[in-house]
Amino acid sequence: MSDTDTRVPLLEFRNINTHYGAVHILKDVNLAIYPGEMVSLLGGNASGKSTTLKTLLGMVTPTSGEVVLDGEVVNDKPTSYRVERGVTMVPENRRLFKRLSVKENLELGAYLRNDKDGIAEDLERIYTMFPRVKERLNQKSGTLSGGEQQMVAMGRALMSSPRVLLMDEPSMGLAPALVQTNFELIQQIHEEGIAIFMVEQNANMALSLADRGWVLQTGRVVLDDTAENLLANPELQKSYLGGA
Amino acid sequence: MFPLTSAVQVKGSRRTTVDWFLVLIRVVLISLIVVGILAFIAQQIDPENAFAKWRNPGANRLTAAQFKGLVVTGLSQGAMYGLIALGYSMVYGVLGFINFAHGEVFMLGAFTGFVTSNKLAEAGLWEGAAFLPSVIMTAILAALIATGAAVLMERVAYRPLRGSPRLIPLITSIGVSFFIQNAVILLFGPGAKSYPSNPEWLQQKRSILTFEVEGTKILVLIVAAISMAGLWFFVERTKTGKAMRAVAEDKEIASLMGINVDRTIVTTFAVGGAMAGIAGILWGLLFRSVIATTGFLPGIKAFTAAVVGGVGNLGGAMAGGVSLGTAEATAPLVLLEPLGVDGVSQLRDAVAFTLLILVLLIKPTGLFGERLSSEDRA
Numbered sequence: 001m002s003d004t005d006t007r008v009p010l011l012e013f014r015n016i017n018t019h020y021g022a023v024h025i026l027k028d029v030n031l032a033i034y035p036g037e038m039v040s041l042l043g044g045n046a047s048g049k050s051t052t053l054k055t056l057l058g059m060v061t062p063t064s065g066e067v068v069l070d071g072e073v074v075n076d077k078p079t080s081y082r083v084e085r086g087v088t089m090v091p092e093n094r095r096l097f098k099r100l101s102v103k104e105n106l107e108l109g110a111y112l113r114n115d116k117d118g119i120a121e122d123l124e125r126i127y128t129m130f131p132r133v134k135e136r137l138n139q140k141s142g143t144l145s146g147g148e149q150q151m152v153a154m155g156r157a158l159m160s161s162p163r164v165l166l167m168d169e170p171s172m173g174l175a176p177a178l179v180q181t182n183f184e185l186i187q188q189i190h191e192e193g194i195a196i197f198m199v200e201q202n203a204n205m206a207l208s209l210a211d212r213g214w215v216l217q218t219g220r221v222v223l224d225d226t227a228e229n230l231l232a233n234p235e236l237q238k239s240y241l242g243g244a
Numbered sequence: 245m246f247p248l249t250s251a252v253q254v255k256g257s258r259r260t261t262v263d264w265f266l267v268l269i270r271v272v273l274i275s276l277i278v279v280g281i282l283a284f285i286a287q288q289i290d291p292e293n294a295f296a297k298w299r300n301p302g303a304n305r306l307t308a309a310q311f312k313g314l315v316v317t318g319l320s321q322g323a324m325y326g327l328i329a330l331g332y333s334m335v336y337g338v339l340g341f342i343n344f345a346h347g348e349v350f351m352l353g354a355f356t357g358f359v360t361s362n363k364l365a366e367a368g369l370w371e372g373a374a375f376l377p378s379v380i381m382t383a384i385l386a387a388l389i390a391t392g393a394a395v396l397m398e399r400v401a402y403r404p405l406r407g408s409p410r411l412i413p414l415i416t417s418i419g420v421s422f423f424i425q426n427a428v429i430l431l432f433g434p435g436a437k438s439y440p441s442n443p444e445w446l447q448q449k450r451s452i453l454t455f456e457v458e459g460t461k462i463l464v465l466i467v468a469a470i471s472m473a474g475l476w477f478f479v480e481r482t483k484t485g486k487a488m489r490a491v492a493e494d495k496e497i498a499s500l501m502g503i504n505v506d507r508t509i510v511t512t513f514a515v516g517g518a519m520a521g522i523a524g525i526l527w528g529l530l531f532r533s534v535i536a537t538t539g540f541l542p543g544i545k546a547f548t549a550a551v552v553g554g555v556g557n558l559g560g561a562m563a564g565g566v567s568l569g570t571a572e573a574t575a576p577l578v579l580l581e582p583l584g585v586d587g588v589s590q591l592r593d594a595v596a597f598t599l600l601i602l603v604l605l606i607k608p609t610g611l612f613g614e615r616l617s618s619e620d621r622a
Binding site for chain 1: 487489490496498499501502503504
C-alpha cells in the first residue's frame with residue numbers, strides 16, 4: 001500500500017508491549033490505521049485482540065512502546081482525550097446502558113461534545129440510517145431485540161462523531177440472519193469516510209470488506225498483508241477460514 | 245452481587261432445614277399481621293367484640309383524629325428516612341457497597357443546624373417572619389457541610405479501596421462512622437444539644453384535608469418534597485445525572501463515552517450528602533435535640549428504607565422511607581395493641597426491623613427493586 005504509506009496514520013502502535021501482572025499479552029505489536037480505510041484484526045481466543053482495543057483506547061496502559069494518535073504519543077492520555085479526538089468503539093456484546101432509554105444512550109455517545117447543532121444533526125442522521133431506532137427512542141434499551149440493540153450501539157458510537165470506529169466482534173451474539181445486515185451497516189458507515197478497525201472471528205466476512213488485515217497469535221502479529229492476499233493465504237485458510 | 249439482593253433459591257434444589265425455618269418465620273409473621281389487622285378491625289367496629297377482647301381485654305376504639313395523627317407523624321419521619329435513604333441507595337448504585345457512615349453525615353447536618361440555629365436565635369432571627377429565611381439558610385449550610393463531609397470521606401477512606409473486595413469498604417465505613425461520632429463528641433461533648441424552640445406560629449395546628457397537622461410537620465414534609473423533586477430532576481434530567489446513571493450501570497463503557505468516572509462518583513457522594521444534611525435540619529426542627537449518636541438509628545432505619553424500596557432505586561428509597569415511617573408510627577397501635585402486646589409505644593424500632601426482615605424474606609430485591617446482577621449486562 002505504497003500510496004497510503006505517505007500519509008500520516010490516524011492511529012498507530014509502535015512496538016507495543018502490554019502486561020497483565022506478570023503475563024505478557026501483546027508482544028512488540030506494530031499497527032497503523034490510516035484515515036478512511038477499513039482494516040481487520042484476526043486471531044483466535046486469548047490472542048490479545050481485546051487487549052489491543054483496550055490499549056488503543058487507553059483503558060490499558062502499555063508497558064513499553066508508543067500509542068500514537070495523529071502523530072502525537074498518547075500513552076498517558078485518558079480515554080476521554082482519545083474519544084474527543086475521534087476514536088471510539090462499539091464494544092463486544094454491545095454493552096448498552098440497558099436501564100437508560102434509547103435516546104439517553106445516544107445522547108451519552110455525544111457526552112464530550114458541546115456543539116448542540118452538530119449533535120441534533122447527527123441524531124437526525126442516525127434516525128434516517130436506523131428508522132427502527134427512532135420508533136423506540138423512549139423505550140429502555142434493555143427491552144430491544146438484539147438487532148435493534150446493535151443499531152443503538154452503532155448509533156451511540158457515531159454520536160461522538162468519530163474518525164475511526166473500533167468494532168469488537170460485531171457479529172458476536174447476533175442471529176445469523178442479522179450478521180449480513182450488520183456488515184452492510186458497517187460498510188455504509190465506512191462509505192461516509194469513517195475508518196473502521198474491526199476485530200472479528202468471522203474472518204471470511206471481515207476480510208471480504210477490509211482493505212488490509214493482521215493476524216494476531218498469542219500476542220504477536222504473525223501476518224500483515226492486504227485482505228486479498230490474506231484470503232488467498234493457504235495457512236490462514238486452514239487455521240481461520242475453515243477452508244481446505 | 246451484594247448478598248442482600250441475591251437471596252435467590254435455585255429451582256429444583258432440595259429444601260434444607262434452614263429453608264423450612266425461613267418458611268416458618270414467614271408464616272408466623274404474616275399470620276400475626278393478619279390476625280392483628282383483623283383484631284384491629286373488630287375493635288374499630290365494636291370494642292366489646294369478643295375477638296377484639298380475646299388478646300386485648302382493654303380494647304378501645306381508635307378515633308379518626310388519633311389515627312390521622314399517627315399517619316402524619318409517620319409521613320414526616322418517613323420523609324426524613326427517605327432523604328437519608330437516597331444517599332445509601334445512590335452510593336450503592338454506583339459503587340455497590342453500603343456506606344454505613346452515611347448516618348453520620350446526617351448527624352453532622354443536624355449539628356450544623358444546632359450551631360447555626362442557636363446563633364440565629366441569639367440574633368433574634370429564629371422567630372416571626374425571619375424564621376423561614378433562617379431555616380432555608382441553615383438548611384443550605386447544613387447541606388454544604390454534609391456534602392463536604394461525604395466528599396472527604398470518599399476521597400480519604402473509600403477511593404483508595406476502589407477495586408478491593410466489597411466487604412472492605414463496608415467495614416471501613418463502620419470505622420469512619422465511629423471516627424466521626426468521636427470527633428463530634430470531642431468538639432461538642434457527649435451531652436444532648438438543643439435547638440431553639442420553634443416560633444409559635446409554626447407550632448400551631450392547621451387543618452389540611454381534614455387532617456389536623458402541626459406546622460412543623462408541614463414544613464418538614466414540604467422541605468423533603470422539594471429536595472426529593474430537586475434530586476429527581478438532577479438525576480433524570482441533567483447531563484451529570486445521566487452520567488451518574490451510566491456509571492451506575494457500567495463504569496467501563498461510561499468511561500468509553502468520555503465520562504470522568506471518579507468525578508461522577510464524587511458527585512454521587514456529594515448529592516447524597518446534601519440530602520442527608522437537609523434531613524439533619526428537619527430532624528432538629530422536629531425533635532429539637534441532637535447528640536453525637538443521633539445518626540445511628542435514623543441511619544440504620546434509612547438503610548432499611550433503602551432495602552425495603554429496592555436498593556439502588558431512587559424512587560424506591562423515597563417510597564421505602566415513607567412506608568417505613570408510616571409503618572413504625574401506626575403499627576404499634578393498629579397491629580400490636582390489638583394483639584395484646586404490652587408497652588407498644590416502645591416498639592417502633594422493632595416494627596421497623598421486622599419490616600426489613602419481612603421484605604428480605606419475601607421480596608429480597610425490595611418493593612421496587614430490579615435484579616442488579618452482572619447478568620443484566622450480558
